[in-house]
Amino acid sequence: MPVSTMLLLVLAAVAAIVATQRMAEHTGLPAPALLTLIGIAYAVLPGPNVELDPDLVMTFVIPPLLYSAALDSSLLAIRRNVRTVISLSVLLVVATALLVGAGFALFVTGATLAAGVALGAAIAPPDPVAALAVGRKVGLPPRLLTLIQGEGLLNDATALTLLSVAVAAATGEGFSTRTALGEFVVAAAGGVAVGLLVAYGVRWARRWCQDPLSLNAVSLATPFVAYLIGEEAHVSGVLAVVVAGLAIGHDGPRTVSGASRLQVNAVWRLVDFLLEGMVFLLIGQQLPTVVRGLGGYDVSTVVVAAVLSVGVVLVLRPLWLVVTQLLPRPLRTGLGGDATDRLTAREVLVLSWAGTRGVITLAAIYTIPLVTDTGEPFPDRDLLLFCAFLVVLVTLVGQGMTFAPLVRLVGLRANAVDQARLRNEARSAAVRAALDRLAELESDEEAADEQQAIVTVRAQLEHRLDRYQQRLDLLEDADEIIPANPPYEAALRLHLSVIEAEREELLRLRDAGQLPDSGLRVLERELDHREVLLPPRGR
Missing domain, CATH: 1.10.287 (Helix Hairpins)
Incomplete structure (x- = not known):
């Protein structure tokens, strides 16, 4: 693809992201779902298209998105809800993968257990971006936001480890429960160790360089460093990124100056905005590739596989949440949540509908090789791709579009x-x-x-x-x-009016040649900081 065409596609994508964000603000619909639909609409039109490169996504997209989410999370809040988070991000992921695998082996003609488990591992981890965006906007209680965020941070490592084991079994290397469990423990423990090591290195770097630009450079490089070290050490690079982000975010207020923190936060907000937008556009554009591979399958086989995949994803999550909340206290402490604080029926309903899938599902399923070690095509790879895409589409668009109305309907607000x-x-x-x-x-x-x-x-x-x-x-x-607090609101309006008057005078002096642009920028930055310090209503 010519460079000029690539640049045109990137600029068009940025324009679509900005326009969609504006549309989402006015309609209340989640931007990720709208961007996915735009990607599908573009994919069916004639012209150049972009196919998902799993290595590119796993190396350059997933690490910064996970790291930014971890920086924005609360280590203490996740620790308080660690049992529920582990239940959703580890045990539920394993259960989903095994159930999908068993279903494929039993009901899909010619399918193998290993191939089904590979699909199950790919579609098991929710991508919480859409749910969190809506949840924050409608005012979900902090505990539910923590559970959604914590699950989304930790479930990818579980899913990718399971996927690698299932692919190894399907390509001829065989399957051993003991070996699989050992690989998972080593990958998880190693990922945690690498993440803590990287966090310690960043703490040292922050003491050595304090200027905002250097700290920004360190911050942007950190997720890639953690991921690459983890992958080179043959442990979970994804978990290394998450652990590093949680530790660094928790330690940041003690080691970072205010000016550096403001700049770093602004940079990561921009990175999130653009990367997430590109990702959801990319998801929609995979439709032609996915549909093209179904030519060799009977309609009945495709329907059974699709219903099985979507059904397990939609049914198992609420069932898991209900059962774990009904367990006796000793078992629930270990499996379903904190013993002293059960989830209410409304919280279970909302948390059940927050399981939207995203780019990690497609990136994971695309990593399945085309051929096995024996030179044979990977069993049912095209069918697995279609099922994964369908799960993403149903959850991201279907659940994403209806999440906010559901939250409002049940009246669950902070x-x-x-x-x-x-x-x-x-x-x-x-x-x-x-x-x-x-x-x-x-x-x-x-x-x-x-x-x-x-x-x-x-x-x-x-x-x-x-x-x-x-x-x-x-x-x-x-x-x-x-x-309402009329004096408080009046004071805010007066402060804004005064700042605006000062800004207009500085611009008049600049335009009259009495203040250089360099001086204007310094003084304008002071006014900007004063304006940012003014709290919104109700804070």
């Missing part, structure tokens, strides 16, 4: 008042700590020259503390809806 109260209590505690530090500095005889500054800063802090206390008093009697 308590906005509780969250606002928690934030303002934390703000008050932080200001009191700052006042205590000022008191220590004031008593220091060497700080005599700073007394006037201390008085000024104390007055500002006390004003902030009074404002937070007023906010807490207002929230004290609120139920689930944050009450």
Whole structure:
């Protein structure tokens, strides 16, 4: 494909991503599902198309997306819900793979158990991007967001390890339960070790280079370093990326300056936006390739395989969640969740519908080789590709489009008042700590020259503390809806108006030749930071 054509496709993809994001904001529909439909529409039109390269996706797309998601996760929250996360990301993935494999061996003509398990491993791990995007927008409770995010971070390593074992069995290397279990344990333990090692290296690098640009470069390189070391060590590179991201994200507030953190976060938001958009467009464009391979199969075989694959994915997840919540307390502690906090029926329903599949499923199924070690074609590879694509399409578009209405229907939302109260209590505690530090500095005889500054800063802090206390008093009697605060809203409007007036004056001075552009950028950056610090309503 000519370079100019590739550039045109990339620019068209960026335009589609931006337009779809705008459409999603106005309609409330999830952008991933809309982009997938756009990709399908483009795929059926004449013209150049892009086929999925699994090595390219696994090396250059999956690591940064997983790493960014891990940075945005809470290590402590995942640890509090670790049993439920493991139940979904390990045990449910294994159960899905085995059930699909058994179903293929029993009901699909000519299919083998190993080939079915390979498909099951590929379609088992949910991709939480669409569910999380909708969940955050509609205000899902933090615990459910943690479960969806934690499952999505850890299930890929389980699925890819299972897939490699199943492919080895199908290509003639044989299958041994003991060998498979040993490979999984080694891959998981090695991935965790590599991730922690990379996180330690990043901590050292942050102490050595503190400027924002260098830290950005280190941050962008980290997921690829973790993945490559993991793969070269023949352990789970995916798990190494996730563990490194969780550890680095947890340690970041202690080792990264504010300026660096603002820049790094902005860069990763852009990376996520573009990569996720490209991925979902790419998923839709695989339709012609997938359908083309079905010519050699009977309609009945395709229908049975499709119904079996989609059925297991849609039915097993809610069944698993229900059963694990009904287990006796000792068993549920080990399999289905934290013993002290069961999932409610509404939470089970929402979590069941959050199992959308995505690019990891297609990338995984495309890694299945064309031929076995004996030179024979891999059994039913084209049928497996179709079933995997169909599962992605049904869950991503079907569940993705209906997830927000379902959440609204069951009325499962985070308590906005509780969250606002928690934030303002934390703000008050932080200001009191700052006042205590000022008191220590004031008593220091060497700080005599700073007394006037201390008085000024104390007055500002006390004003902030009074404002937070007023906010807490207002929230004290609120139920689930944050009450309006006219003085607070008026203050926000005044601050924005003042900043806008300052910006207009700086532009007037620049246009009149009284302020160079370099000076304008410095002063404009100061105004931008002041504007960003203004909280939205209700915070």
